[in-house]
Amino acid sequence: MTPAGSTFRARLLVLVLTTALLAGIAAVVTLRAADRATERERARPGEPVARAGPVTLRQQGTLLFRNLAWGPQRDHVSSVPLTTPAGPRTSAPRDCLRFYAAAGTGICLRSTGGVVPGHEAVLLDARLRPVRTFPVPGIPTRARVSPSGRLVAWTVFVSGDSYAGGAFSTRTAIYDTRTGILRPNLEKFTVLKDGRRHRAADDNLWGVTFAADDNRFYATLATGGRTHLVEGDLTRRTLRTLHSNVECPSLSPDGTRVAFKKRVPGASAATPWRLHVLDLRTGRDTAVSERRSVDDQALWLDGRTLLYALPGDFGSDLWSVPAVGGGTPRMLLKSAVSPAVIT
Known part of the structure; x- marks a missing residue:
């Protein structure tokens, strides 16, 4: 060779x-x-199990939410039975940053990705199929649907990304699924503050919660360094102040009380809020037994119990507490946020 x-x-x-x-x-x-x-x-010990499967907005007795457990189902809309919330989760291939649903109507606030990232509000039907999409001008923060499923609301941060510091701007919209009318900015409504017409450059509105009549709603108005609970009237396009130091209201199922986060004097600037409940008939303001700062729009799990998010190992966990005061807060769902109760 x-x-x-x-x-x-x-x-x-x-x-x-x-x-x-x-x-x-x-x-x-x-x-x-x-x-x-x-x-x-x-599944690891203590970690929620999420499996792909069908999720609908018509299945009574379920709790829907954005799943935060690590894995391929993270950020997907998921469901668990209300009777066994710690059990296995069923997750649909619908990713959301904020989610809410009622009476077969869902709203999903999500990122659009792409070369220039953006965000959009996606109206969903009862099978989580997109019905209509709206571009939104900022970072999603709140979402709600009226009890009948007719009205949908969302809030985004246009500038800033936290309610805590005070240097932020919001945009809140309401869409009527029956008439197709979009009200893209509630700040265009007439504000009656203490009975007088009010307009200021620093006005901000966020955190809508709907009454059962598909006309009235409640929200937060921030102006002059203070926050107020306002009652809105869609037909008249008005907002009327009712109570001060109220943020992110949530109307009770019977329409008589509002759960909200309240700034507490002397608290840290980063964690300034405590959960309270306001009786709309008497004006009585009651603190619940949760002593940690809650930066969330609480949800009424039923007529006696509030559900809200607190920081957790994988983003947030859902906790519950009696709405009438007393009792002890308890974790209801680990690694979850943006809940909706289907009853």
Whole structure:
């Protein structure tokens, strides 16, 4: 054999061995990645289990929410039975930053991605199929649907990204699914503050909650460094102040009380709020037994219990507390946010 032939065979052998080695490394990497994916899907002690499956807005006795448990179902709209909220979750392929639903109508505030990231509000039918999409001018923060499913509201941060610091601007819209009318900015409504017409450059409105008549609603008005509970009238396009130091109101099922977060004097600037309940008939303001700061629009789980989010290991957990005072807060759902009760 010539020296040239020996050199060629040696080089060929090195090439074959190198190719085999690289193929082996690729196989090991692929298997390890698959193992990691399987591990993410596998339940760890105390971690919620989420599995892909059908989710509808008509299944009574369920709690819907944005799933925050790690894995392929993270950020997807998910459901659990109200009777066993800690059980396995069913997750639909619908990712949302904020979500809410009532009477077969859903609203999903989500990121649009792309070269220039943006956000949109997606109106959903009872099977979570998109019905209509609205571009929104900021970062999603609040979403609500009226008890009948007719009216939908959402709030976004146009500038700033926190209610705590005070340097922020919001935009709140209401859409009527029956008439197709979109009211893109509630700040265009006439504000009656203490009985007098009011308009200021620093007015901000957020956190809509609807009454059962599909006309009245409640929200937060911030102006002059203070916040107020306002009652809105869609037909008259008016907002009337009712009570001060109220943020993110949530109307009770019977329409007589409003749960809200209240700034507490002396609290940290980063964690300034406590949950309170206002009786709209008497004006009585009652603090609930949750002593931690709640930066959320609480939800009435029923006529006696509030549901709200607090920081958790994977973003947020859902907690419950009696709305009448007393009792002890308890975690209802781990790794979840943006709940909606289907009854």
